[in-house]
Amino acid sequence: MIPRPLHPRIWGLAAAAAxxxxxxxPALGCGAMTGQGRIVEAxxxxxxxxxxxxxxxxxxxxxxxxxxxxDRIAERWAARDVRIALxxxxxxxxxxxxxxxxxxxxxxxxDDLLAAGLVRVKPEFETRACEAARLALERPARERRLGxxxxxxxxxxxxxxxxxxxxxxxxxxxxxxxxxxxxxxxRVYLDFGGRGGFTVIAxxxxxxxxxxxxxxxxxxxxxxxxxxxxxxGRFGPxxxxxxxxxxxxxxxxxGSGSGG
Numbered sequence: 001m002i003p004r005p006l007h008p009r010i011w012g013l014a015a016a017a018a019x020x021x022x023x024x025x026p027a028l029g030c031g032a033m034t035g036q037g038r039i040v041e042a043x044x045x046x047x048x049x050x051x052x053x054x055x056x057x058x059x060x061x062x063x064x065x066x067x068x069x070x071d072r073i074a075e076r077w078a079a080r081d082v083r084i085a086l087x088x089x090x091x092x093x094x095x096x097x098x099x100x101x102x103x104x105x106x107x108x109x110x111d112d113l114l115a116a117g118l119v120r121v122k123p124e125f126e127t128r129a130c131e132a133a134r135l136a137l138e139r140p141a142r143e144r145r146l147g148x149x150x151x152x153x154x155x156x157x158x159x160x161x162x163x164x165x166x167x168x169x170x171x172x173x174x175x176x177x178x179x180x181x182x183x184x185x186x187r188v189y190l191d192f193g194g195r196g197g198f199t200v201i202a203x204x205x206x207x208x209x210x211x212x213x214x215x216x217x218x219x220x221x222x223x224x225x226x227x228x229x230x231x232x233g234r235f236g237p238x239x240x241x242x243x244x245x246x247x248x249x250x251x252x253x254x255g256s257g258s259g260g
Contacts, residue, residue: 030059030060030085030087030100030108030110030127030129030130030134033083033084033085033102034084034085034086035083035084035086036081036082036083036084037050037051037052037054037081037082037084038050038051038080038081038082039073039077039078039080039082039101042070042073042074043070044063044066044067044070045057045066046058046061046063046066047096048073048099048101054097055091055094055095055096055097056084056096056097056098056099056101057092057096057097057098057099058099058100058101058109058110059087059098059099059100059124059126059127060110060121060122060123060124060126060127060130060131060134061110061113061114061119061120061121061122062119062120062121062122062171063113063118063119063120063148064120064148064151064154064171065118065147065148065151068118068147068148069113069118069119072112072113072116072118073109076112077103077109077112080103080104081103081104082101082102082103082104082109083101083102083103083104084099084100084101084102085099085100085101085102086098086099087099087100087126087127088126098124098126100127100130110134111134111137114134114137114138114141115137115140115141116141116146116147117141117142117144117145117146117147117148117149117150118147118148119148120138120142120148120173120228121134121135121138121228122171122228123228123229123242123243123245123246125242125243128243128245131243131245132245135245135248142154142155154173155173155174155175155226156172156173156174156175157174157175157176158174158175158176158177158192158193158197158198159176159192159193159197159198161196161197161198161237164198164231164233164237165233165237167231167233167237168231168232168233168237169230169231169232169233170230170231171228171229171230172228172229172230172231172239173226173227173228174198174226174227174228174239175224175225175226175227175250176192176193176198176224176225177192177222177223177224177225178190178191178192178200178220178221178222178223178225179191179192179193179221179222180221181217181218181220181221184204185204186203186204186205187201187202187203187204188201188202188203188204188207188217189201190202190217190220190221195236196236197236197237198236198237198238199236199237199238199239200227200238200239200240200241200247201238201239201240201241202217202240202241203240206241206242206244209243209244210244213244215244220247220249223249223251224249224250224251225247225248225249225250226247226248226249226250227239227241227246227247228246229241229242229246
């Protein structure tokens with residue numbers, strides 16, 4: 001992974017700026033500002049480095065084509081002081097602080113990238129309070145096929161076994177129709193095809209979270225849906241739902257109609 005400087009003169013600009021980044025316990029959700037600084041470097045893994053050497057990771061986002069969003073940051077965010085919301089009380093094992101970033105005018109870096117179609121929503125526990133708003137912001141870019149959404153395979157079909165097999169271990173977006181539901185002792189299975197076909201798995205204990213959103217897992221049967229998550233190909237392609245927002249109906253809400 002090769003870091004990308006954001007601007008040829010950014011190091012000179014950064015040397016003149018003062019960083020005051022208060023690493024205090026954050027409020028839940030995205031956008032509760034806890035400090036400030038200036039970005040001097042970005043990497044393909046979604047990491048931002050501040051001029052004092054500390055690293056941030058943008059929370060709740062996935063960038064399958066990182067060059068495009070790196071260019072966007074270089075063009076729009078390189079010379080700007082930013083405000084920072086820390087979304088975890090401590091850095092991860094790589095020393096990165098999970099964060100959301102805003103400009104001084106309140107513009108969100110994540111929102112900017114989502115609206116341009118340069119990243120997609122990747123549900124994480126720390127960003128659960130703003131996922132619904134982010135998904136709404138992602139939708140127009142997806143429908144207009146901006147940025148990453150113009151690429152072949154940006155949304156996989158639940159009936160495309162070869163593409164799903166090739167995506168083993170990767171974060172993807174999949175669309176298809178739920179054919180049936182299966183009940184296990186601790187899990188619920190939403191099947192999109194026959195034996196060995198695509199399956200979505202949810203823990204039984206997660207049903208309460210769906211009910212709080214006015215849904216039940218059985219209500220998805222017969223529905224065209226969009227699912228996002230990491231493909232596990234060990235027992236046929238499957239995605240495990242860690243969050244109710246990882247699955248959404250596509251009929252009547254601008255689905256791309258990839259089917260399944």
